Amino acid sequence: MTNDASQNTQPTYYQEVERKGYSRRDFIGFVTMMTAFMGLEKSAIGQVAKALETKPRIPVIWLHFQECTCCSESFIRSSHPIVADILLDKISLDYSETLMAASGFQAEEAMKNTMTKYKGEYILCVEGSVPTGADGVYCMIGGKTSMQILEEAAAGAKAVIAWGSCASNGCVQSAKPNPTKATPIHKLLKGNVPLIKVPGCPPIGEVMAGVIVHLVTFGKIPELDRVGRPKAFYSKRVHDSCYRRPFYDAGLFVETFDDENAKKGYCLYKVGCKGPSTYNACGVMKWNNGTSYPIQSGHGCIGCSEENYWDNGRLYERASAFAGFGIEANADTLGKTALAVTGVAIAAHAVATNVRKKKLIFELEKQGKQSEQELKS
Amino acid sequence: MATKYLHIHRLRRVYVWELPVRFYHWLNALVIIALIATGFYIANPLAIQSQHEASGQYTMGWVRYIHFAAAYLFFFNFLFRLYWGFVGNKYANWKQFLPISKKFFKEMWYVFRMDIMMLKGKEHMSIGHNAMAGFIYFLTFLAFLIQCLTGFGLYAPMSTWWLPKLFTWVPAFLGGDILTRQIHHWSMWFFILFAVIHVYLVFYHDYVEGRGEISSMGGGWKFIEEEVFERNHHQTPNPEN
Numbered sequence: 001m002t003n004d005a006s007q008n009t010q011p012t013y014y015q016e017v018e019r020k021g022y023s024r025r026d027f028i029g030f031v032t033m034m035t036a037f038m039g040l041e042k043s044a045i046g047q048v049a050k051a052l053e054t055k056p057r058i059p060v061i062w063l064h065f066q067e068c069t070c071c072s073e074s075f076i077r078s079s080h081p082i083v084a085d086i087l088l089d090k091i092s093l094d095y096s097e098t099l100m101a102a103s104g105f106q107a108e109e110a111m112k113n114t115m116t117k118y119k120g121e122y123i124l125c126v127e128g129s130v131p132t133g134a135d136g137v138y139c140m141i142g143g144k145t146s147m148q149i150l151e152e153a154a155a156g157a158k159a160v161i162a163w164g165s166c167a168s169n170g171c172v173q174s175a176k177p178n179p180t181k182a183t184p185i186h187k188l189l190k191g192n193v194p195l196i197k198v199p200g201c202p203p204i205g206e207v208m209a210g211v212i213v214h215l216v217t218f219g220k221i222p223e224l225d226r227v228g229r230p231k232a233f234y235s236k237r238v239h240d241s242c243y244r245r246p247f248y249d250a251g252l253f254v255e256t257f258d259d260e261n262a263k264k265g266y267c268l269y270k271v272g273c274k275g276p277s278t279y280n281a282c283g284v285m286k287w288n289n290g291t292s293y294p295i296q297s298g299h300g301c302i303g304c305s306e307e308n309y310w311d312n313g314r315l316y317e318r319a320s321a322f323a324g325f326g327i328e329a330n331a332d333t334l335g336k337t338a339l340a341v342t343g344v345a346i347a348a349h350a351v352a353t354n355v356r357k358k359k360l361i362f363e364l365e366k367q368g369k370q371s372e373q374e375l376k377s
Numbered sequence: 378m379a380t381k382y383l384h385i386h387r388l389r390r391v392y393v394w395e396l397p398v399r400f401y402h403w404l405n406a407l408v409i410i411a412l413i414a415t416g417f418y419i420a421n422p423l424a425i426q427s428q429h430e431a432s433g434q435y436t437m438g439w440v441r442y443i444h445f446a447a448a449y450l451f452f453f454n455f456l457f458r459l460y461w462g463f464v465g466n467k468y469a470n471w472k473q474f475l476p477i478s479k480k481f482f483k484e485m486w487y488v489f490r491m492d493i494m495m496l497k498g499k500e501h502m503s504i505g506h507n508a509m510a511g512f513i514y515f516l517t518f519l520a521f522l523i524q525c526l527t528g529f530g531l532y533a534p535m536s537t538w539w540l541p542k543l544f545t546w547v548p549a550f551l552g553g554d555i556l557t558r559q560i561h562h563w564s565m566w567f568f569i570l571f572a573v574i575h576v577y578l579v580f581y582h583d584y585v586e587g588r589g590e591i592s593s594m595g596g597g598w599k600f601i602e603e604e605v606f607e608r609n610h611h612q613t614p615n616p617e618n
Contacts, residue, residue: 226549251436277554312555335566346577356495364587
């Protein structure tokens with residue numbers, strides 16, 4: 001029994017799946033895959049299936065601000081077609097600039113309707129950061145700034161999902177000097193709406209689907225880490241699940257991209273792989289139906305799901321740039337310079353000591369020599 | 378030929394560095410050397426041309442193992458030294474390190490003028506650390522703290538023990554492992570610069586004061602002139618009363 005009559009009119013996920021022409025077998029396959037992705041036990045498969053069979057679909061508003069839409073692209077290319085067909089197509093029919101059929105006033109109307117009709121029930125997905133510079137004029141839709149749209153939409157949301165690095169931590173448009181003052185949404189949201197960060201540029205499609213299925217199945221947000229990312233997908237470093245890890249442990253590294261070691265598939269650590277500093281599921285889930293991921297294609301991880309990866313050092317070096325000391329300077333060149341300066345200063349000090357404290361040293365020597373002479377041999 | 382005898386100062390033995398302090402000092406020196414050496418390797422491993430399969434060697438693995446083992450020793454040694462700052466003798470006391478009194482600042486200024494600017498004046502004779510040295514050691518304790526925080530912060534996700542897990546907030550606070558790792562690497566240079574200056578100054582003090590500065594970290598003794606002792610001037614910064 002539910003108080004909201006309108007909910008009863010919403011079809012369940014399973015009804016939508018059936019209507020789309022998928023078989024029961026397809027549906028169970030999808031559920032099994034999702035359960036595994038979420039890191040749940042086999043016994044949870046039934047729970048997930050039941051939830052998708054009985055629960056009416058949750059309305060979703062999907063907003064696009066400062067972004068490149070790679071998150072949406074990643075999502076609709078998620079390995080199981082049901083992800084795109086149901087979770088995205090059906091769920092986000094309410095409002096998604098990229099995929100909805102409606103446009104203009106019609107689209108704005110659809111969003112407004114969802115917001116009033118399903119107040120406190122809909123999930124707000126945000127793709128992109130919000131520019132707060134110049135009163136927000138850098139990103140305006142339908143005459144409103146993205147900040148206004150976010151505030152309105154977040155007010156009645158059950159949960160907010162920050163898709164991708166833009167919404168989670170600002171991504172490249174917030175790189176120094178950040179001319180538009182691009183801001184991740186967790187810094188802008190007020191009130192107690194739960195927020196899930198799903199960073200990555202883009203995040204893995206299956207990870208995105210997993211987060212939504214979790215919300216649907218359990219009616220609450222998944223367990224998050226300290227930064228606000230779902231633990232199921234972001235608790236391990238890419239390095240920890242990397243199939244090239246044995247080469248790292250053995251101390252076998254690619255020195256340049258065209259050397260023999262690169263052909264042998266050695267570890268990409270020395271050509272700047274950020275796997276050891278990056279928390280993501282790429283090594284396990286991989287991309288494009290589990291085909292590959294950057295390291296498997298011979299390119300180091302660039303750390304796209306990490307905060308500030310664009311400003312924190314270089315993509316093809318381990319050594320980190322040291323801001324303010326020239327483009328080639330890193331911590332070690334600076335350290336070596338400081339060491340040389342220290343050496344020179346010490347030498348100067350030693351000379352000065354012998355000049356300025358001559359009397360003192362001479363006195364000690366004299367005393368010592370006298371004792372030596374007074375002693376019987 | 379009449380020999381003109383000088384007045385030769387009589388020196389009195391003072392037990393300055395207790396055994397635990399000396400033990401701490403040398404263990405600290407050893408693990409810091411190990412940490413710097415392995416740290417450099419981890420940051421920029423050598424190019425080994427090897428005919429072995431990856432399964433046949435564990436070079437990076439062992440270097441990291443030494444780094445982590447040394448880090449634990451360093452951490453507990455550091456904790457022990459903090460504890461000893463409350464129960465040790467007056468030269469090991471925590472008050473030797475904090476510029477919290479006017480006397481401390483005055484002495485720092487005096488050491489600066491005499492030992493760095495090389496101005497003429499009455500030589501300063503401190504028995505334990507002088508105030509300037511004490512303050513620099515305070516800075517090293519801060520550097521120890523930074524290295525422990527960032528180091529264990531980076532190590533935490535690899536560990537199942539609760540102790541490193543206490544540091545998971547560090548990378549989260551700093552905004553990720555990339556920056557945490559860089560801070561860890563930058564701070565390492567402080568240790569190198571400190572060690573160079575530290576060793577030089579030990580030789581310097583031994584040379585101009587002749588009171589057993591170098592050997593004091595071996596036997597624990599320094600020697601002060603009888604007159605200094607008579608005046609009962611514990612010239613230590615922030616004395617107990």
